[in-house]
Amino acid sequence: MSVQAYILIQTEVGKAASVAKSISAIPGVTIAEGVTGPYDVIMRAESPSMEDLGRTVLAKVQAVPGITRTLTCPVTHL
Numbered sequence: 001m002s003v004q005a006y007i008l009i010q011t012e013v014g015k016a017a018s019v020a021k022s023i024s025a026i027p028g029v030t031i032a033e034g035v036t037g038p039y040d041v042i043m044r045a046e047s048p049s050m051e052d053l054g055r056t057v058l059a060k061v062q063a064v065p066g067i068t069r070t071l072t073c074p075v076t077h078l
Contacts, residue, residue, distance in 0.1 A: 001014070002046050002047060002048055003046070003047050003049055003050050003052075003053050003074065004045065004046050004074070004075040005044070005045050005048060005053060005072050005073060005074045005075060006043070006044050006045065006072075006073045006075070007022075007042070007043045007044075007045060007058070007061060007070055007071070007072050007073070008039040008041075008042055008070065008071040008073065009039060009040060009041040009042070009043065009061075009067055009070050009071075010038075010039055010040055010067070010068045010070075011041060011066045011067055011068060012066050012067075012068055015040075015065075015066030015067075016034040016040040016041055016043040017034055018066060019040070019041050019064055019065075019066045019067055020032045020033060020034050020041045020043075021031075022064045022065075023043050023061055024039065026057065026060045026061060026075040027046050027047055027056075027057075028045050028052075028053075028056060028057040029043055029044070029045050029057065029061075030044045030045065030046055031043060031052075032042045032044075033077070039071075043061070045054055045057045045058075045061075050074070053074075058070070058072065
């Protein structure tokens with residue numbers, strides 16, 4: 001079973017659209033959209049394991065220019 005997570009992203013002013021576009025191109029990212037509120041972009045990612053999620057997906061996301069902070073929320077199946 002794969003691991004899924006929502007990542008809430010804060011960006012520099014005026015960077016939400018370019019950040020969402022860049023993130024959408026990262027393998028493992030299933031959706032990235034600009035939103036209003038305390039976060040500027042919300043994305044969903046999927047990976048075979050939590051380690052893969054951290055190493056491959058999140059490392060690439062945090063390298064995208066314009067991001068100031070991320071909050072990762074793994075999906076639980078209760």
